[in-house]
Amino acid sequence: MVTLQKVKEARERIGNSVFVSPCSHSETFSELIDNNVFLKLENLQMTGSYKERGALNKILTLTAEERERGLITASAGNHAQAVSFHASKRGIAAQICMPLTTPLNKVMSTRRYGADVILHGANYDEACEEALRRCAQDGLTFVHPFDDHAVIAGQGTLGLELLEQIPDLEVVITAIGGGGLISGLACALKETNPKIRVIGVQTARLPSMRAALAAKHPVVLPVSSTLADGIAVRRAGDLTLPLVQRYVDDIVTVEEEEIANAILLLLEREKTLAEGAGAAPVAALLQRKVSCIGKKIVAIVSGGNLDVSILSRIIERGLAKDGRLIRLRIHLPDYPGALHRLTGVLARHRANIVETSYDRTYYGVNLGDTAIDLTMETRGSEHVAELLAALESEKYDFERIQ
Numbered sequence: 001m002v003t004l005q006k007v008k009e010a011r012e013r014i015g016n017s018v019f020v021s022p023c024s025h026s027e028t029f030s031e032l033i034d035n036n037v038f039l040k041l042e043n044l045q046m047t048g049s050y051k052e053r054g055a056l057n058k059i060l061t062l063t064a065e066e067r068e069r070g071l072i073t074a075s076a077g078n079h080a081q082a083v084s085f086h087a088s089k090r091g092i093a094a095q096i097c098m099p100l101t102t103p104l105n106k107v108m109s110t111r112r113y114g115a116d117v118i119l120h121g122a123n124y125d126e127a128c129e130e131a132l133r134r135c136a137q138d139g140l141t142f143v144h145p146f147d148d149h150a151v152i153a154g155q156g157t158l159g160l161e162l163l164e165q166i167p168d169l170e171v172v173i174t175a176i177g178g179g180g181l182i183s184g185l186a187c188a189l190k191e192t193n194p195k196i197r198v199i200g201v202q203t204a205r206l207p208s209m210r211a212a213l214a215a216k217h218p219v220v221l222p223v224s225s226t227l228a229d230g231i232a233v234r235r236a237g238d239l240t241l242p243l244v245q246r247y248v249d250d251i252v253t254v255e256e257e258e259i260a261n262a263i264l265l266l267l268e269r270e271k272t273l274a275e276g277a278g279a280a281p282v283a284a285l286l287q288r289k290v291s292c293i294g295k296k297i298v299a300i301v302s303g304g305n306l307d308v309s310i311l312s313r314i315i316e317r318g319l320a321k322d323g324r325l326i327r328l329r330i331h332l333p334d335y336p337g338a339l340h341r342l343t344g345v346l347a348r349h350r351a352n353i354v355e356t357s358y359d360r361t362y363y364g365v366n367l368g369d370t371a372i373d374l375t376m377e378t379r380g381s382e383h384v385a386e387l388l389a390a391l392e393s394e395k396y397d398f399e400r401i402q
Helices: 004-014 027-033 051-060 064-069 078-089 104-112 124-138 149-165 180-192 208-215 240-247 256-270 276-286 308-321 338-348 381-393
Strands: 023-025 036-041 071-074 094-098 116-119 171-175 197-203 250-254 296-301 325-333 352-359 369-377 397-400
Touching: 004 051, 004 149, 004 180, 023 149, 027 036, 027 256, 027 276, 036 149, 051 078, 051 149, 051 180, 071 078, 071 124, 078 094, 078 104, 094 104, 094 124, 104 116, 149 180, 171 180, 171 276, 180 197, 180 240, 197 208, 197 276, 208 240, 208 250, 250 256, 250 276, 256 276, 256 308, 276 296, 308 325, 325 338, 325 381, 338 369, 338 381, 381 397
Parallel strands: 036 296, 071 094, 094 116, 171 197, 171 296, 197 250
Antiparallel strands: 023 036, 325 369, 325 397, 352 369
């Protein structure tokens, strides 16, 4: 079983190989939610997430015979990279089954660290089935991403670090997928100081642990896609559920837009890149889904392996939501000088055009007219209101494209 002593032993075992990540005070989030907020930056680990702790502890507890057979696991990305990196460093062959939907950056990183990557299935569950099939067929050693005592104990070392970094912490918030991190973390914290509140955060699209708590046993949820792919687990673990029942105080859920907003705020205000799962605890804080005021809170930024194409879309949507990026469709008479006159109005009001597109055929354009879609950078909602008022005063026919 997972105990405080097992977590302490795991820390001794992995201590020289895993980075003690900083736990930085956040002025921004402290002011926004009226609490004293710290960010535990596990996104700064070598492979970009906390998963190194559990994966390495498991690898170091294997027998020589188990290592010789070679390892296999299934993962949506972070556990895959952790196993690949630490197995390769120790000369152990590793196979990783990853869903076909895994972000390209996680696939490439896993391969770069040295493992043999097998892309299989539409989600983690299907990839895990393939890993178990190969494990039985080829006699490999399976390293479960969360439902394993050694893995859970390894993740719990994060809790021991927190107790040293912020001795008087009162609340810890972390994301939950299968439950490996929160189980080990909560065990270390609660067995040391039972007064510390431990809050889990899941995506509203796949609240598997919350469903398991309600049913009092693991249940399988329908397939669903989410920005927080690192916690996109359809079924809670058999080993993790009892630990969550014993140690975790509450579980809340966050929506996709809330996660995207948290990613953007972390990047812009804290200069911290978090993936969806890593930003979920911050999203819960920002949306005040954790009810506490004036507390010393640690939010675990559990990973930073975010695909750059997803990041680009998050940034653009965030800028549009804040009124710093706007798209208008403006109808113009189709003669020389019409566009020049329009851009003069925009220039006087300091709107920066970043993209244009003409159309003379669609959008209900009259013969002799044209429609132009303009994407512009602005200074915010007040600037947008000023710009729209100027276009109205100049009698332009336009609509805002959301």
